[in-house]
Amino acid sequence: MSNPRPRLVVLGGGFAGTLAAGRLSRRAAITLVNPRPHFVQRTRLHQLAAGNHEATENYRKLLGKGVELLVDTATRIESDTRTVRLGSGRAIQYDYLLYAVGSTATRRSTVPGVEEFAYPIAEYEHARHLRNTLANTDRDAVVTVVGGGLTGLETASELAEQGRRVRLVCRVVGPTLTENTRRAVRERLSALRVEVVERARVTRVGPDGLALEDGTVLPSAVTVWTGGFGVPELARSSGFSTDSVGRMLTDETLTSIDDERVVAAGDCASPSGDPLRMACQSALPLGVVAADTILSRIAGEEPAKLDVGFNGVGVSLGRRSGVVQLHRRDDTPTDRTFTGRTAAFLKDLGLKSAMAGLRTEALWPGTVRFFRGGRHPVDATVPAEENVR
Numbered sequence: 001m002s003n004p005r006p007r008l009v010v011l012g013g014g015f016a017g018t019l020a021a022g023r024l025s026r027r028a029a030i031t032l033v034n035p036r037p038h039f040v041q042r043t044r045l046h047q048l049a050a051g052n053h054e055a056t057e058n059y060r061k062l063l064g065k066g067v068e069l070l071v072d073t074a075t076r077i078e079s080d081t082r083t084v085r086l087g088s089g090r091a092i093q094y095d096y097l098l099y100a101v102g103s104t105a106t107r108r109s110t111v112p113g114v115e116e117f118a119y120p121i122a123e124y125e126h127a128r129h130l131r132n133t134l135a136n137t138d139r140d141a142v143v144t145v146v147g148g149g150l151t152g153l154e155t156a157s158e159l160a161e162q163g164r165r166v167r168l169v170c171r172v173v174g175p176t177l178t179e180n181t182r183r184a185v186r187e188r189l190s191a192l193r194v195e196v197v198e199r200a201r202v203t204r205v206g207p208d209g210l211a212l213e214d215g216t217v218l219p220s221a222v223t224v225w226t227g228g229f230g231v232p233e234l235a236r237s238s239g240f241s242t243d244s245v246g247r248m249l250t251d252e253t254l255t256s257i258d259d260e261r262v263v264a265a266g267d268c269a270s271p272s273g274d275p276l277r278m279a280c281q282s283a284l285p286l287g288v289v290a291a292d293t294i295l296s297r298i299a300g301e302e303p304a305k306l307d308v309g310f311n312g313v314g315v316s317l318g319r320r321s322g323v324v325q326l327h328r329r330d331d332t333p334t335d336r337t338f339t340g341r342t343a344a345f346l347k348d349l350g351l352k353s354a355m356a357g358l359r360t361e362a363l364w365p366g367t368v369r370f371f372r373g374g375r376h377p378v379d380a381t382v383p384a385e386e387n388v389r
């Protein structure tokens with residue numbers, strides 16, 4: 001007979017974990033383990049760095065009744081005894097585990113000097129550190145943003161709009177964008193007086209600048225490194241099967257291929273080894289699917305297979321402009337792109353809707369719906385670490 005109120009442990013209170021906790025809150029006793037006492041809106045970390053948004057939200061507004069928040073860090077999952085070991089020394093037990101630990105900055109860079117002198121922006125503490133550093137840096141000093149992915153474009157634009165002297169160093173501007181969208185991005189960067197150094201490969205970062213492969217040396221007071229996302233090592237170090245990046249390998253119901261009691265969602269999940277792009281836009285529906293998989297198991301039913309649809313990619317280019325590239329549900333781009341203030345409005349609306357979705361699911365579990373009808377895997381031409389957003 002199935003347990004009427006199973007113990008569920010959710011590791012990671014980001015978009016996927018928080019949404020899933022809300023969805024499951026009426027059917028299970030839930031403990032959400034997260035290292036911080038507040039929710040972090042990673043989608044606004046470039047704004048936190050620029051000083052125009054706090055990028056946090058009170059969990060009280062986002063967690064359903066009956067979800068207990070445990071401020072701690074999981075250090076090991078022991079699936080044979082269904083135990084999670086925590087940084088504090090505590091251990092908690094589960095009937096079902098949701099693995100939703102998200103992503104981080106790329107694991108240690110091989111470029112000399114990056115770890116010592118460059119500022120990452122993938123996590124809350126990184127963005128705060130960068131904001132504090134910028135507050136103590138002369139406003140005329142050059143700030144270099146390395147990486148032409150969406151996070152690099154958003155960070156460069158946000159800082160430039162605030163009057164900073166910004167240089168963007170990258171191999172290509174917006175590798176995942178269409179030519180149309182890229183053109184609009186370039187125009188905006190030029191209007192913001194961002195100096196773009198393209199087809200560049202950084203070979204060394206120092207305290208006052210960086211060196212490129214062709215021998216060019218660029219002075220830089222602050223260097224921001226946005227070279228893609230990695231994922232926490234927890235799944236791999238706990239003995240679970242992972243993909244090459246370290247995401248937990250699951251089947252199409254998001255269940256770990258090693259353990260039916262463990263389900264993964266968000267940036268740290270790799271369904272069939274063919275992961276969706278790392279994005280809030282993927283994490284939310286994956287949170288729903290993971291929660292529904294657990295609900296089906298509790299009810300003794302067969303869980304449904306993953307069916308997630310996309311609608312586009314939004315990039316803010318400062319507060320007053322942006323680009324929104326519309327996609328088909330299978331995540332392939334169309335040739336329609338919104339630009340300027342309309343795009344800035346749509347992008348911000350998308351971020352607000354994501355937060356509204358978390359609040360709604362906490363209040364009325366099971367009500368949030370997402371696009372279906374096309375799960376398309378990553379663009380094989382883009383390196384895994386850069387396939388974000």
Ligand SMILES: Cc1cc2nc3c(=O)[nH]c(=O)nc-3n(C[C@H](O)[C@H](O)[C@H](O)COP(=O)(O)OP(=O)(O)OC[C@H]3O[C@@H](n4cnc5c(N)ncnc54)[C@H](O)[C@@H]3O)c2cc1C
Pocket residue numbers: 011012013014015016017033034035036040041042043044045046072073074075100101102103121122123151154232234265266267268278279280281282283314389
């Ligand atoms: C600057 C920036 C801008 C972005 N903009 C966009 C955007 O516009 N649109 C978009 O779709 N995506 C965007 N993203 C990407 C998006 O934020 C992530 O893809 C999304 O947050 C992933 O959600 P998640 O729930 O998988 O993980 P996360 O939101 O990363 O949450 C994971 C949580 O797990 C916690 N955790 C980690 N390890 C442990 C552990 N061992 N024990 C317990 N808890 C742990 C983390 O601290 C975190 O709180 C952006 C990212 C950045 C950095």
